[in-house]
Amino acid sequence: MTSAVVYTDRHCSGIKNKNLNGISRTLEDIVGESRVIGPEQIAARATSYWNSTPMQATALVMPSSTEEVAAILKACNEVGQSVITHGGLTNCVAAVESVSSDVVLSLEKMNRVIEIDPVGATVTVEAGAILQNVQDAVALKGLRFPLDLGARGSCTIGGNIATNAGGINVLRYGMMRTLVLGLEAVMADGTVVASMNRMLKNNAGYDTKQLFIGTEGTLGVVTKAVLRLFPQPASRQNALVSMQDFDAVVAFLGFVQKQLAGSLSAFELMWGDYYQAVTDAGGHRAPLARDYPFYVVFQAEGSDADADDARFEAVLTEALQRELISDAVIPKSEAETRDIWNIREEFDAVLKPAPVYLYDVSLPIRDMESYVAQVKHRVSKSWTNGECYTLGHIADGNLHFFVAPNEAGDNHQRSDECVYEPLGQSGGSVSAEHGIGTEKLTWLPSSRSDAEIALMRTLKHSLDPANTLNPGRVLSE
């Protein structure tokens, strides 16, 4: 690995015309004037993908190398300066929302795909690389990076690692944690910990990289990673099917998990309310009748282009004969395939009228039906015109809700109670894949015991004693 070339213009600029405070001048000394912006320019950015209010921070710094990140964190740590790390700003739990006293560390200039190893099936990237760019770069070599989610065009690998991202292919390829072979991170005091392992197996001591995966940037800033790749599949098959009840959904999942074992790559369940809302007038075309209680869009990825389509159709036919599913449609073109996936992935119709609250919970499949009924019951009791749209990666135990109170006022807390309160009975989690951020802080204890939270605090205090890295995320201060 070669380090990125460090470009700074600190020697090219005669006049510093920005009205900068102490920490900003320190940052300029590290990265050069053009890579630090102050509050006015920062305010031209949106807070996040989900929040269009102006971004706030005392300074935003854009390092171009690990060494610069290390110097920045060291300098901030020495003066107790809070640092909020920014990737693609698509985080769903308000983890990237900075305040006026924060320094924002943006990895937008550290976005290179450094090396692809086709034999070892790995790619080495900087943390600011955008997921889709990595997917595209390895595809040119006939390889595949299988992490995939709706935000692919904006989210970064560093953010994917910090949040242990999930998405639609977890069923076959696992979450981000299982796809990270090696990583480099900078700790709060500026120490660089490079664990750029390239092998599937490495048990030489504690696997320290786990400390930086899924800890939301609170224990270190990920700067580089080695990711695991797979061959591009020889074929892909997709279908949209409908069922009459939840038992049929579970039976059909078991059936395809067995019949398409190893090739089943996605299985996305939509409750009828969601399907009806997104295929309503002005929305998506409905390829299947709109009055079923359940719909599933699913995908297989095969290695035998000649035989896979026939096998997939035979499995679907048998499922129809066994009455596991009520109806099915197999798309006949790339455009038709995109159409059925858009029903799952493009849900603007349920986001209006704002505010609509998005949830991401997990629980065992056997408890899902009664849990969803409880949530829907609570929503309908809370608001006369309240709606609760439900969908999810059920094979992963993961459900998403869009709760729309359709009523004026701040209903967020009440909405949270509708979703989270019935969850504890089944050992469910308030966050399947989005993390805790700042938004779910108060609900963490409903998914984690006092002993677990105490252990998290022990880690945070050991590794970031001055609490400068993403303070107030995951753990309340």
Place this chain on the structure above:
Amino acid sequence: MTSAVVYTDRHCSGIKNKNLNGISRTLEDIVGESRVIGPEQIAARATSYWNSTPMQATALVMPSSTEEVAAILKACNEVGQSVITHGGLTNCVAAVESVSSDVVLSLEKMNRVIEIDPVGATVTVEAGAILQNVQDAVALKGLRFPLDLGARGSCTIGGNIATNAGGINVLRYGMMRTLVLGLEAVMADGTVVASMNRMLKNNAGYDTKQLFIGTEGTLGVVTKAVLRLFPQPASRQNALVSMQDFDAVVAFLGFVQKQLAGSLSAFELMWGDYYQAVTDAGGHRAPLARDYPFYVVFQAEGSDADADDARFEAVLTEALQRELISDAVIPKSEAETRDIWNIREEFDAVLKPAPVYLYDVSLPIRDMESYVAQVKHRVSKSWTNGECYTLGHIADGNLHFFVAPNEAGDNHQRSDECVYEPLGQSGGSVSAEHGIGTEKLTWLPSSRSDAEIALMRTLKHSLDPANTLNPGRVLSE
């Protein structure tokens, strides 16, 4: 989850006839007299699978519940008593070898399969459960726990977790880390941290269970786990093939990874020297000529029993036509299948004359050929009749060596140097799947940077400040 019933006979015994010291009496108060044995009875046990000398310890305690483990660790921690945790004693890096001042904590009585959830595809077990018993128990429900290794009949789930075990199915199913959904562990001070998650996705705060996976019992004692299950495959195909050079091995691996994507479950490479040694007079029958430089035994697991055999044979035929492989044999019965796997798994022939040193390293595939040549060169330069047998899970980057000096004297250090010294150049690891234990302590710095080791020490000091849990394992004291 219900806790195991705590059975103690502390109230049934009138006379304590063992000559016990202070800590032993404390242990008896916790678990009852029959669950604590002293040095004489301990000496009737072998030190480990690999070391038949008498086991040493001041006391060996056999708790039957998490609560008892907690009380034991708390009591030992308060007096600074070292505790060595025992599972199946098959550890390859001398991690279980206790000394006369240690307390041995044996999980042999905590061996229950607590619950199988066929819908969620999980099994909940106590840490002392033997791997093969878990495999068999879930097979009765049509499910599969895919971790598999030669020690399956002795090794325990707790040991598999503590060492992040690998084995022959990592290629498809991952190492133990990816198969553990939830676990319960007891920390050094007796705190029970229960994270018995059952879902594939759970990002509610730090994934604290990672602290107890692959840390060799130095940060806590695993007492229970929730493991991920898969459907039993509908079909299995196996073959033994031979190649003329390493490039052909790599090309064939790439070919089957693409052609059998999702169903390829094992790919085990044997160098000719190993194959020749184990198929010599009195050893295994050789299904293929004995003079090829490379042999691979590999396996696919399919979901379409009618079509999978034909597909597998077609892939093999194409590989022969493309001259990726020189010869191939497909076993025609369960017995023949066992025969070709025994060539890989039963290697008594290379273990004589003792001592023979076993190695487990990982490195990128692209560096393997030259690395193996260097090791063999060093071995042949070190000892006139020295032998170096090589095999490995190469798709995982993992090689094993058996180094036989065939010369009197203690050659261990020199053997280590032959294997480990050329490894650093390629960013390889001195431990792919066996861990560090006590045996590889001095070699850890050749695979890990000072910053990584310092971070490991920070964790150890934070979580086990009195250094009572498996002291001297992973990190030197």
